[in-house]
Structures are given as structure tokens and as C-alpha cells.
Amino acid sequence: MKVSTFPPLFLLLLIISLSGSCRLGTHAAADHHGHELEDLMVVATSSLEHTARDAAVCSGHKVMPSGDGVRWVPMNRPHGPCSSSPAVMEEDTIDDMLKWDQLRTSYIRRKLSGGGGGAGEDVNSDTTTSGVSEKNGMGVTAVNLGDAKCAAPAPTQSLEEASMTVVMPAARQTMVIDTSSDITWVQCLPCPFPQCHTQKDPFYDPAQSTTYAAIPCGSPACTRLGTAYGNGCSASNNQCRYAVDYGDGTATAGTYITDTLTLSAAIVVEHFQFGCSHAVKGSFSDQTAGVLALGGGAQSLLAQTAKDFGNAFSYCVPLPSSLGFLSLGGPVGASSRFARTPLIRNKRAPTFYIVRLEAITVAGKRLRVPPAAFEAGAVMDSSAVVTQLPPPAYAALRAAFRTAMAAYGPLASPVRNLDTCYDFTRFTNNVTLPKVSLVFAGGAAVLDLDAPSLMLDGCLAFAPTPGGGAHGSSVGFIGNVQQQTYEVLYDVGGGSVGFRRAAC
Template sequence: MYSSLDSFLSLIFFFTILSLTHSSTEYLKLPLIPRTTLSNVSNILAADLHRISGLRTLPQSPLTSGAAMGSGQYFADLRIGSPPQRLLLVADTGSDLVWVKCSACRNCSTKRPGSAFLPRHSRSFSSYHCYDSPCRFVPQPTPTHCNNRTKLHTPCRYEYSYADGSTTTGFFSKETTTFNTSSNKQGKIKNLAFGCGFKTSGPSVTGSSFNGAQGVMGLGRGPISFTSQLGRKFGNTFSYCLLDYTLSPAPKSYLTIGASSNDVISRKLFSYTPFATNPLSPSFYYITIQSVSVDGIRLPINTSVWGIDDNGNGGTVLDSGTTISFLAEPAYRQVLAAFRRRVKLPAAEGATALGFDLCVNVSGITRPRLPKLRFFLAGKSVLSPPAGNYFIEPADGVKCLAVQAVRPGSGFSVIGNLMQQGYLFEFDLHRSRIGFSRHGCAVR
């Protein structure tokens, strides 16, 4: 875990090495492509459970939903290298490191999205030396390969491990990345620090939830994340919309780095909630849930259920890398009981087999009436998602409550990417707050 001083020094370093070849008054604009289907729900749920079990202990574009490829992730389209190579990375607010799968292939084509980045085909690629200052900001293999000071050309090696046993291992490197800007000009960012991974293993980085991706774009609050590295150049803000995968034709939106909500819609249309702080997990975007209601009736959930204890457990994280949402078990049981009381539809068979506690039969019903869920947050804001954000259709004529329980001592509650659908979320690191609005997605 990084100290405050380490984080400050690392930010100073990255601000120094990053350079931009266009006006800093512009912002980066990466189109979003919504999902077309939500397939392999059991695989997505299993991947989420792996992730939730590991998030508490993790080392600290256009976006495309991976659902059509059997994944519950959203992908960022990163163009990296000189000339640019196109790679799809999982857009993840729950982690920091930017890393890609790398290959030493000399004769592979770079014209189409490949299975890996080809550093031999890029004239701007270089890896950090093991004695370079940035090397100390990534987890090192054991034993370290930088003990012998006579090895003057030893690259910086990293080993990023997840609690479920998944790992990515390779060289911590720097590259030029290419983006479109808000004025539809092409911008280049030099010396973006990232992991060039030559070995990956485990379900988090090779399983069905990772289908179609060649790496991860860490958007967390830590010093080596994509957003932290670009932060000072672009005002320490970023925003995104995760659009409804059921809409046809597919609407277009964007992940933007540096755009203020004033560039898109009136700030009056935003609700804001402050970041909560957890010194033991400083990379995550914590928010504070104060209460929950179902059909306008506030549930009798003790406020301590949402708190962060002295060991860093608890709290609620907004996470784009998790599909469904997870609530602390005492809160989940109250929510589940309230839904069971309020749902007037017949129960669907096989809910347990699908991995959910509540499934209803909606065959022949055009607009089934489903209870309204609301989250009341710190800052007097209310997250009031439509039913499609927490009821999914894993089989024809069946809708299931896409919320799960977090077992006691297992970590924090999570607002996943499904619950975030259709909202414009603005992450304002300068003011330490998150804004959200039901307006502004389609026009971006």
C-alpha cells in the first residue's frame, strides 16, 4: 500500500514525464459502444463472485460491452505504440495498473485488433530499468531481479496478483498512446506507464469475463492509474456512460478524460455525493449509502451496516469492473424480503440454478410491474435506477434480481456496471466527489 508521500511523489513524476501534442484546453474523447446482449449469466455471476472475494486484497477510449463475447465487462479501445496498435482493455474503476498482454512476435500483423501488443513493432516502446524510480510503484516478483547492481540493463519486472490467484507478470514500460480529442483532432500522449504482460494466469484475466480483452485500463485513484497519470493535464476529472444494452439501434456515448459536466449538460441536472475515505484501500471510489427504499418505503437497515470499520472492511464502492451489484448481507436480506413482498408476479422455476434468490415469470407480459429501488446517499443525493438496472433476463420470460449478498467479513458493498446503466457519471478527483445524471449520455 502506498503512503501519502509516495503517492504525491509519484504523481509529480508522472506529471513530469507525460507530454501532450495538442492544446491542454481540450479533453480526450473515447466513444462508447453499448452491449447487444447479456449472455452466459452464470459465467458472469461466477466471475463477479471471484472479483468481489478478491477486491478487498487487490494490490493497489471507446468502451465496448463485453457481453456479446460472454463477458460482463466494458472495454476501452486503446491505441498504443508507434504506429498505433489497437487493443481492447477492460475499463476498471476498481484497479490502478494499466496493463496489456504482450507478444514477442516479429511477423504478426498490427492492422487489426490482435490478441496482444507487439512491442517489436513499435518505435516508441521502452521498458523502465529496475533502478528507475517508477519501478518501485509496481509489485515486484519474489525474489526481486534487481539485487545485482552490475546488471545495468535489467528491465523493471512486475507481478500483479489477485486474491483468486490470477496474475499478470511482465515488464513495467512506457509508450505513446493515440486518442481523438473533443474537437475531433488526433492527440498523442507520450510515456504512458503500463505493464507489458508476457504471462497471465487465473480466472480474472483468462476466464469468460475476460473474453475479447487484451488487458486492463485501471481507472482507480492510485498514482499509476490511467486517470491519475493524465489527471493534471485534464483537470483531474473523467466521466462515462454505460448505455442500455437492450436499445436498438445502439446509441453512442463516450468515456471522456478531463471533460467537465458543464461541457455536456447543465450542472443543475447533476446530483453529487462526496467520496468516502478508507486509508487502507485508497484506490477505490467509495460512496456512502445512508438508507435504501423499495417502492418508497425506507427499509429499517442500521446505518452501521454501511460504515467502514477500523480494519478497512465495509463501505460501498462504485466499480465499473463488476457487473451485478453486491450489498452487505444485513442490507441485502432486507432488500430481498421487501422485493418478495412487493412483487406480484409468479415465481419462476430454477432461480437457484441460475444463481439468483429471486426470479419471476414474465412470459406474455409486455411491461411487468417491478418494485422501485432507491439509494439515498451522502450529500442529499438519490440514485434511483430503472428496474432494468437491477432485474435482468437470463432466460426467455424470466427476470431475476441482479443483486447479491456480501457475506460478513468479505469486504465492501459494490454498485456494479449494470446498476450504473443509462447514467452519466462524473468522477471529480479535484473536489473529491462523484456526480451522476440521467441526462447527457446520448448527446455525448
């Protein structure tokens, strides 16, 4: 397919429709290169004509979330049949989404290498605002904050990102989950425009919660913010201030407070520490109230609930027509339901979760990639869009994929950092794709990629990392396009990451 001006999430759903038929078709490409039929997947080209609005039925997740079966909340994509948001979407291109993705991942690489980044920018200054919007296509969920006496009316707006709803008793909040940040925050009254953006839910108002408490300057909680997130104190009331710069054109700043966080009847966190945001920079997801942080740092939701829920969590990134979930806890230690790989932590940047690829297979054949190419590892990131591979690994994948797809040439124009794109509109019957699998360290954990996890708007949904050279290694990313439909378990206490196929 050629690049269009359709919203990125529409294109993602379009590719999902492309994978709707897995029966063998009549296209002759199935065995042109000697591939076994089980190493190929065939989809109907006509499925490309479907739109997000054609999928009228929301299908639930396929398995019971991990843990004890009760500590989980639903997660969905915006605008699909599983979302309560309006069907109207802004005309954002996939190029916008990939631009944001490159900025975000470059910033994380700098953090992993000991580079800068932190709370230094003034998010109220017009000179620091950016046109870059956070567009990752990840799921959203709902939560509640506080002990509600009443709630302010919610402004009208449209949702652009997948989210989840977190409930702090004072207000129900729809939030994006992020495994590569540590500070949870919501927009918080007073929150004037344009420093704040419109959102789907009522703004959280600490004055309406009987369980709200300010965090004073000099307290251990305020001191732990350090230089990365600390932003001084309020001169008027000695209240701790925080700031987060995401390095992609977005940032948030406000006061640091506590309240009761309720995700479900089984997940209630008293005295939860989070940011009460009075100003944002850049454009965060429309209708989402903020970010639910699940990184490895001391301030994250995981760290604050580790003793109660076993220092583990899992999620399943859904397709737009399906329901996903976020689960706290999980089957820590040995579990036959998950194929596992070791979790690697970086002492300079404990926020990030790193795994190591061992091999890549295309149409059943293992690619010849020097083991050293994978040495730097890859960040497991809920918000990164496409998977980024070190140059030697990406070059091998691209060559094998293009060879298997020779019948669909010539190549279409690249889309930003996606350089293996096809115009499938010239083919009226079926499209045959080679099966691609990512094999992680230890060999037991494998991501077998379905069509929606392989192609994005007609392009191979992989990109090379910007560093590493022809033979070197650079930190990669496992994007949420490739994570779709798998339950991904972060067993931080047990030191592993696990995968369970077809969970949502």
C-alpha cells in the same frame, strides 16, 4: 424467466428489451398493494422473446460527455449493434459471470482490510491456471499505442466482454476499463501461446514503435511498483518487470515500459507507463488486448494524466443496443448536471473508490435499515456485476421487493447468489415492477433504476455481502448493472462522485 445457457450479455440485452415499453398496461398488480402508479413500472412480457440479434440499430449516447466535449472516446458492449465484433458468442451461463463476480469482490474486500494479494504468483505455471474467466459485461474502448511503423497481423477470435479501444501509435488496442486496478497492460510481442490469448487487434510490438522506451531497474518508476506490482528485473537487460494478480483466477506479468498513448486527437499521453504482458493466467476477454486501469493508485491512467486533465474522469455504461463513452477530465467542483455524494478513500488501499449509501426506496417507500449497516461504504466498481448490500439492507430490500411481486410467485430457483428470481414466461401480457432507488450520502445523489438495472435474467440484480452479520456492516459494491445509462463522474480531486441520468 428461468436460468438458461444463453451467454450473460444476451440475457442482459433480453432484460433491456423487457424495459422497452414503459406505458401502463392491463396487469392488475399495479395497485394490489396500495402503491401509487408512479411508483411502479410496467413492461411487456412479449419483449422477453427478443434476442441480441433483433436489435439491429445502434443508438448513440444521449448527452455530450462531460469536460470540454472533446476528451472522450466511445465505449460499447460486445456483439450488439454498436460492436464491430462477430455475432457469435460462447455459451457462457449467468452462473459463470456471477461466480467470477464473487471472486473479484471478495479479493477487493481482502485488499481493503489489509489482506494479501500482489505479484507473487507465477502466471506461466500450469498449476496456477484457472477455468474462471473475466466476465463483467462492462464496456470496451479502443486506444493506440506507440509510433507505428507497421503492425503484426491479428489472430481470429470472438469478443466476450465489453471494451474500449486504446491507441498506442504502434497498434490499435481494444481494452476493458477497470476502476479497481492501477496497472494498464496490453499483450505484447513476444507473446507465445498458450501463455497469451488470441485477440481482435494486432499484438502491440514495441520494436515497431519509435517512441517506445524500456524502464530500467532501480528507476523511480520501477521502484514505485513496490511489492504490490513489482516483479524484479530481467537479468539479461536490466529491464523492470511487473506482475498483477487480480485474485479472481486471472493474472498478468511482463516488462514495464513507456510509450505514447493516444485515446483520441485530444487525449495524447506521452511517456505513458504500462505493462507489456508476455503471459496471462486464466481467461481474459476474447479479442480484448488488456486492461485500461483507472484506479486511484500512482500508476493508473488517472494518476498519470491528473495534471493535464484535472484528476477526474467519467464513463457511461451502455445497454447493448447503445453507445457509451469514457471521458477524461470533467466538470470538477460544482456542476448542476451531476448529483453528487462524497468520495471516500481507504489509506491502506488507495486504488478503490468508495461511496456510502444512505437509504433505499421501493415503490416510493423508504426501507427501514439501521444507519450502521451502511457505515463500511460501497465500492464504485466499473467491473463488478451486481450491487452487493450489507445483510440488513439486502434483507429489507428483498422483503419489500417480494411483497410487491407477490402476484408473480412462487419464486423460481436461485441463480448462485441471486435468490429472488421469477418465471415470467407464465404471464402473457405485462409485468409490473416496483421502482427501486439507491440514495447516497447527502441525499442529493440518487440512482433511479430502470428495469434493465433492476432485473438480471428474471432475478433481482442484488446480493447480500458475505460478511457483516445480521446487524453489522460490511463493504458493499455498486455494480455496473445498476450503473447502466448513467454518466458516473469520479471527481477525485474534488472528493466526490456524481451521477447524471440518461446519458447513454
